Amino acid sequence: MTAEFYQEQYEVLHRPMPLFGSGVEESLEPLTEGDFHAPVGHRTIAQLIGHLVAWRRNTALRFRDQPRPKIELNSPEDWPDYSAKTKGEMLAELAETKDEMLTALSAFDYRKLNEKLHPDYYYRYHHALDGAIQHDIYHLGQINLLAAVLKHQRTK
Amino acid sequence: MLTNYLATQTDRHFRANPWHGFGLLNSLGKLTEKQWHRPLGHRTVAGLVGHLIAWRNFAIARLDDREDFSIELHSASDWPDCSRLKSKELLQQLEDSQTAFLARLEKLPEAELHVHFPAGYAYSKGDLALGVMQHDIYHTGQINLLISLLNDQR
Numbered sequence: 001m002t003a004e005f006y007q008e009q010y011e012v013l014h015r016p017m018p019l020f021g022s023g024v025e026e027s028l029e030p031l032t033e034g035d036f037h038a039p040v041g042h043r044t045i046a047q048l049i050g051h052l053v054a055w056r057r058n059t060a061l062r063f064r065d066q067p068r069p070k071i072e073l074n075s076p077e078d079w080p081d082y083s084a085k086t087k088g089e090m091l092a093e094l095a096e097t098k099d100e101m102l103t104a105l106s107a108f109d110y111r112k113l114n115e116k117l118h119p120d121y122y123y124r125y126h127h128a129l130d131g132a133i134q135h136d137i138y139h140l141g142q143i144n145l146l147a148a149v150l151k152h153q154r155t156k
Numbered sequence: 157m158l159t160n161y162l163a164t165q166t167d168r169h170f171r172a173n174p175w176h177g178f179g180l181l182n183s184l185g186k187l188t189e190k191q192w193h194r195p196l197g198h199r200t201v202a203g204l205v206g207h208l209i210a211w212r213n214f215a216i217a218r219l220d221d222r223e224d225f226s227i228e229l230h231s232a233s234d235w236p237d238c239s240r241l242k243s244k245e246l247l248q249q250l251e252d253s254q255t256a257f258l259a260r261l262e263k264l265p266e267a268e269l270h271v272h273f274p275a276g277y278a279y280s281k282g283d284l285a286l287g288v289m290q291h292d293i294y295h296t297g298q299i300n301l302l303i304s305l306l307n308d309q310r
Contacts, residue, residue: 001161019279019287020294040196041305123175130165131175134293138176141294142301149197 001113001126006105009133010098013140020137024094027144033087040146048139048146049090050082056097059132060104062117101132158269158282163261166289169296170254180208180296183303184247192243196302204295204302205246206238212253215288218273219260219281261285 012018016026028045036046054077061068071077082090113126173179184205192202210227217225227233238246269282279287 018290019283020290041308043301043305127175134169134174134290135176137290137293138297141297145199145298145301148199152197 001129002110003105003108006129006133007102010101010105010136013133013136014095014098021141022144024098024140025091027140027147028087028091028094031087031147035147035150036085036087036090037083038150040149043142043146044083045143045146046082046085046090047079048143049094050080050085051078052136052139053090053093053097054078054080055132055135056101059128060097060100062128063104063108105129158266159261159264159285162282162285162289163258166261166292167254167258169289169292174293176293177297177300180250180292180299181247183296183300184243184250187243187303189243191303191306192246193239194306196305199298199302200238201299201302202238202241202243202246203235204299205250206236206241207234208292208295209246209249209253210234210236211291212257212288215284216253216256216260218284219264221273223274257288 012023014024016023028049031045036049037044054071058068058071069077085093108125108129113129114124116122116124117128168174168179170180171182173182184201187201192205193200210233214225214227217223264281264285269285270280272278272280
């Protein structure tokens with residue numbers, strides 16, 4: 001796999017009508033400010049965006065071989081508090097971290113694809129490259145589920 | 157090489173637990189019959205699984221150069237009515253579509269990944285196969301969140 005292959009996946013994610021569903025801006029731009037913070041059970045769209053942005057920033061540092069903070073699962077670093085963020089700020093962060101990922105994917109040394117990330121764990125760099133984009137797709141699906149549930153609640 | 161990559165990724169998300177959360181079979185295996193059909197908004201787990209099966213069958217047909225299977229967005233072909241299907245039947249259809257999709261990928265020569273079928277369509281067979289794998293991931297995220305939100309309501 002090449003830089004172009006992974007970079008194209010991020011372009012597709014942000015483009016309208018990807019084959020898997022709806023793209024990032026296509027999904028978020030029609031939503032109201034209130035939709036981002038309206039809880040459905042224990043989740044809000046803003047929380048999911050905060051989670052995506054946190055992991056994109058951390059992963060971009062990893063691929064560029066830069067020092068990065070460790071993110072503990074289910075910690076505030078994993079799920080940052082985005083309750084005070086505006087829609088404009090969140091869309092800007094998603095655009096900015098897309099660019100960070102594109103730069104990091106370009107800087108990554110693809111000869112390391114089969115190297116382990118850590119000697120104690122089985123996973124290798126190719127798992128991290130695939131996992132990063134798949135993580136975004138997985139949570140984008142969840143964002144669209146919440147948006148659909150909120151719309152359904154309004155039309156009832 | 158790309159077909160092997162697609163087949164490995166598709167099966168990992170189906171059977172194993174990928175990085176981003178639980179794999180599809182793992183998540184579905186924990187559900188009671190009632191949870192399959194309990195709605196949140198207009199969505200049910202059964203409905204999402206029916207949608208996945210429909211698109212896998214569409215991809216299998218297109219990779220086979222067949223035009224006898226099409227899907228109209230937002231229609232019953234896109235979102236089949238699964239309200240009367242038991243979880244066992246849906247799981248069997250899902251397994252069958254997995255087996256057929258992987259078998260089709262195995263037969264697909266690398267050179268054919270760049271072929272657009274039907275000719276003139278925006279996406280190639282490779283794009284379609286990757287798209288189906290990512291479609292599974294997108295809706296697995298929804299299925300896992302739906303299960304978690306339904307559990308909140310208990």
